Amino acid sequence: MDAVFGADFLLTALVVVLVPGTGVVYTLAHGLGGGARASVVAATGCTLGILPHLGAALVGLAALLHASALAFQAVKVAGVIYLLYLAWMTLREKGALAVTPAESPRDIHAGRIALGGFLVNILNPKLSIFFLAFLPQFLSPDQAQATATMAAMGGVFMAMTLVVFIG
Template identity: 55%
Template sequence: MISIEFLLTSLVVVLIPGTGVLYTVATGLFVGKRASLFAAFGCTLGIIPALLASAFGLAAIFHTSALAFQIVKYVGATYLLYLACHMWRSSAPLSVPEGKANTNYSGIILKGFLLNILNPKLSIFFLAFLPQFIPTTVDSVLMNMLMLGAVFMLMTFAVFIVYGFLSSRFSEFIKNSKRASIAMQKIFATSFAALGLKLVFS
């Protein structure tokens, strides 16, 4: 049985802007509504490895092994800094493609997936978060963790879609304003860099 407390707490966690939200919003702004759906899907897929690691106890490795945790953390931070650098160095304003043929949806999904899979804190979060909402009387702790994780993923996907669709409403303005496009590009690049540095020093 899924409690109201779990649903409300999960909603608050999902609503807090992080790398996934930032990526989905940026995709909605600069590529469009349809692309933001794929970005949300990719970020949601990136939750699966962390969920499985937590459910099967593999996240304990990150908790007990400083080396394993640090390796994954620095790889994730490097990827965020790479995205920030790539976006900052682009001299041309970002634009919204007019045709579907110009959009690499598989690439959008992959980037979103990597953003979450390279965040070792996600598995630690599930390991600490999910057990709080599992009754001690349940027959299978594993099945309950997987069920709660699946609900968390569905909520993540739904909220990210809303973020992406809302941001896509401003895509026309971004497309028609070179100055606004470049300014938003720099803001997102700085945000990705800040998140990467935060991951390094946390």
């Protein structure tokens, strides 16, 4: 399992996490509007949204999507539709740049914020590409260890995501 903590994997994972995307925007928006607690809840939801990508890669869905252009397109289209929905909801409510702080900590609906973060990352095309295209490149040819190695790599990626989003 040395490949899990190889510099090439760690650097690639860090770059993917550091490139601002929908999860970062979602976490920042909730942090600005609801404070530190809302930011941590949003970051946790986004991090948990990585699990379906990792799970799909572990059960071999990555190979299926790689082999089926139609299935891969369907995942991409679903991601685009969800991003457009988020944009529409943002514009419809107060405008893209409006930040309104929560009245009190009770106004922060942690479950709804976490679910939103989870959904943001389920349909995040950056994560799909990372788990479908990049992650398998870091696996050793030893198939007996491949699942455990991929699970460990996913765990490292999730930990990096949580630290960067909260930090």
